[in-house]
Amino acid sequence: MDERLVRAALGELPADLVIRNTSLVNVDTAEVERHVDVAVKDGRVAMVGDAGHCIGNKTKVVEAKGRYLTPGLLDAHLHVESSMLTLTEFARAVLPRGTTAVFIDPHEIANVLGLRGIRLLLGESKRLPLKVFVEIPPCVPSAPAFETTGAVLKSTNIITALGFEKVVGLGEVMNFPGVLGGDKNLHRVISAARGSKAVEGHAPGLLGKELAAYISAGVKSDHESTTGEEALERLRRGMKLELREGSVAKNLSALIKPILKLGLDTRHCLLATDDRQACDLLREGHVDHVLRRAIEEGVDPIAAIQMATINTAEHFGVQELGSLSPGKTADAVLVEDLRRFKVSRVFVNGKLMAERGKLLVNLPKFVYPNFARRTVRLRRRPTLDDFAVRVPRRAKWARVRLISAEGGRITTEHEVAELEVRNGVVLPDLERDVVRVAVVERHRGTGNVGLGFVRGFGLKEGALASSVGHDAHNLVVIGVGLEDMVHAINRVVALGGGLAAVSRGRMLATLELPIAGLMADKPAEEVCRKLRRLQAAASELGVGLKSPFMIMAFLPLAVIPKLRITDRGLVDIEKGELVDPIVEVVE
């Protein structure tokens, strides 16, 4: 292989492809080189410069006419499950946008299916033109004391998986209190990775000595910064800083501003999307969108392209990617101009793969095995009784703990309010925007149901249910009436996973997510259309949040402040304990 590449560079073997007369965005030197040809053989770059001598009879010649050629774009950290698409459908959506490789943390599917889920994605990725590198999630479950997951990744499993092909390191080390507290298993897996692999951080708000301690343990990057202060301190203390621009968490602007202001070296800044929904991928784009956002914020276009190419490849030690230089994989993007960064053609392994936003090849269908499609397993179907918060029948009022999701952030507030009681059942209070919430365990048939109340969705009637509920991905439902809650949940169960919006006994909209209860087996366009209908339905029911199902999906995440709900009940994150929804009853 290498010998053939050498011969192609020398002109002794004809190239397969020559892209002529590009304005090459050189991410090694941070300059644009004009009138440069790129010759490709066997999927790799053979020659960069004047490559006329590489052209033979069968060489495909693409005239770039001076357009910009960049390396294929890389996403430094994402959970593909958040798109609700299979990896294949995700690839179909992002390849035309110029993304040619992604570094995924399959945290969600691992919570449902364990290592088998990770292997599935690795297997699916093998036949895709999108290159997929994997970080092994070290915190499955993320909150073992408070939730029931479909799988547990033990430190021995994780260390084994670090040796799998295409595995580039550890996924996000969410349990930062565990790192600071000396959790032996966590330190063991980080130690196994730190010498030669990436170790992804997750340390929102951590600064000063705690941040130093976290980094000294071996964590090398972080995508959870939301403030300029966090960004600066992470870069200064040697971390790679992932500038995240997801569907909900949009942090790029806040993070890049002080870096630009101080004129710091941006070699350790990487672009990442973390969580991005299908509609946003289709409408705004993927890494190309983050890149445009960076340029809008004042980042020099070449520096921005470095953040999406060479910086990321160097971070992960993936030597074959990141720049268009001899020997590297011929993944490249032709764009009309650097500021608007509109992708016109995408080459993968030296083959034209997409043009003007359209993929030119059919991707192989990946058939998910039954074990991945039968992940919603309840002891029995829930009934009205399961979702009623009960107090003694003589009670008139109850003081209850409320999860406040007001403002549509992922973090919640912990409030207390008085709610009316009728026949021993605590009622929602629509005037104060308080509705019921429940989490139903769906992996092991425990029959666990966690109950509580939530404020801030704006729901005036009906119910919304979902099999996506971070990180255990039990079933979540919010609702006004118990009947609608039961109806919605039972539809999600019948779908084998999915989303449902119900009102007064009528099913308004659904999206089936049969794969691990997380992903659709439908094209991105259809998923987006159904999600839109669900959002419209939620909106008709009074919901004011932009992405109510995503906010709902984060209600169970028992590692971020302040009050969360899991299949085991309400979790007070600050106290680190399960708490009763009822504070006291008033007779």
Add this chain to the structure above:
Amino acid sequence: MDERLVRAALGELPADLVIRNTSLVNVDTAEVERHVDVAVKDGRVAMVGDAGHCIGNKTKVVEAKGRYLTPGLLDAHLHVESSMLTLTEFARAVLPRGTTAVFIDPHEIANVLGLRGIRLLLGESKRLPLKVFVEIPPCVPSAPAFETTGAVLKSTNIITALGFEKVVGLGEVMNFPGVLGGDKNLHRVISAARGSKAVEGHAPGLLGKELAAYISAGVKSDHESTTGEEALERLRRGMKLELREGSVAKNLSALIKPILKLGLDTRHCLLATDDRQACDLLREGHVDHVLRRAIEEGVDPIAAIQMATINTAEHFGVQELGSLSPGKTADAVLVEDLRRFKVSRVFVNGKLMAERGKLLVNLPKFVYPNFARRTVRLRRRPTLDDFAVRVPRRAKWARVRLISAEGGRITTEHEVAELEVRNGVVLPDLERDVVRVAVVERHRGTGNVGLGFVRGFGLKEGALASSVGHDAHNLVVIGVGLEDMVHAINRVVALGGGLAAVSRGRMLATLELPIAGLMADKPAEEVCRKLRRLQAAASELGVGLKSPFMIMAFLPLAVIPKLRITDRGLVDIEKGELVDPIVEVVE
């Protein structure tokens, strides 16, 4: 270990050392941070920032008083044998200069002793505070068709050695024609390294398609550029560019000028010394000297420091070095100011190791085994007859090939001149600065002697002999009279390797190099003193070159232009063949 570091960062365990109030040269962000403390535990950085909480009763506190603290300096490519010092003595010379890690290519000792020689250096390095990383030389011998070496490294040996601890990659791939010509063994070893290890280049003058071919084969860095054009093309085509400033080859100025002029990203520029003599190490310094030279040439001091720290560590994938951030090795240098870069204190693994140019510890004595000390093995002692270039007795003149070393460069010119013949022996011509040269095989007792003539040394009488002769390290001698040549060579043999200057039967100066015939077992100061005497002696004998023994040592290097001499005879590099010193005789 990691847990202790975490606890130290948090202040739960006292730090071993806190350097207070530094102006930290932050090579991650390319800025100077004022009033920053660095706390160290177990040899590693625990905390950077305000580290008052890390100080306990037994913590050593160093007040930096605002002085600059940089990471320990790294030399990206060097042959320690060129200093003629053992690794231990080399360490003693360079540690006080701020060098804390070196990436050595033990090419010379490997030509004499093979893998055993490399293992010796690895063994010696284990007990040294200087960190030593090793590149395995892939071209031993470098010119198998033209010379006899003490050892041959086969591709299987090389691939095995790539797995040794502290081995970071392949050493210089000197045989670039072999790479371009598809040499299978060479491609095999490069392929074994390229995925995750460094592959050092050696491609003087290579440009365009040949350079692309060389890079596409997997070569990742090059230290042999001498022109701005070479420098730019290497960086643009994805190579790491080593800016070399050795004792003879001083290329930094020519290479950095166009990079600065175009304002290119310097992240892929590394500082290297390649070959540096003991006297220069003592007088001018080591990486600190190269760094000062870079700053003199207009490189921003922080960018220059990056070239000697983070850039190099990232290139070799040595994650524990390169910056002063939590978790990394606490190798650090205190300097008074950044422009003059005068090193005042050097810390290694968090311990004060040198102060004001003096090493504060005694280094353990490494005892070289006998096999490394008995490497000069001749079939028999040379006699006058061995060094006479003979032609038929009736000849009056001979047209002979001359190696021209004029100008004291490593490359030579290929000239032809008429020399007088007396009694069938071709005579030197002092008026035209032509003297005799011979190379005597010293490894295997073959009895091979290569003969020729050399111009440009200025030698008016006597002879100079050496057991250092790249890359086979056979014995080299230049001289006017045959008696002095024999005398000089026999002294080198008697020393078990070394250098000697002789005139009219009198031994003027010597330096013993008993270890592999390459290295002294004496302190740097003594080696330098003896080298100076040798140079003074050479000067008395008329030699005008600054480093005559070094230039002489390169005469046998049969991989660089244009005419060379080995134990097999004269080699015409452009034709790629052995040639007779006699072109024709005139009767």
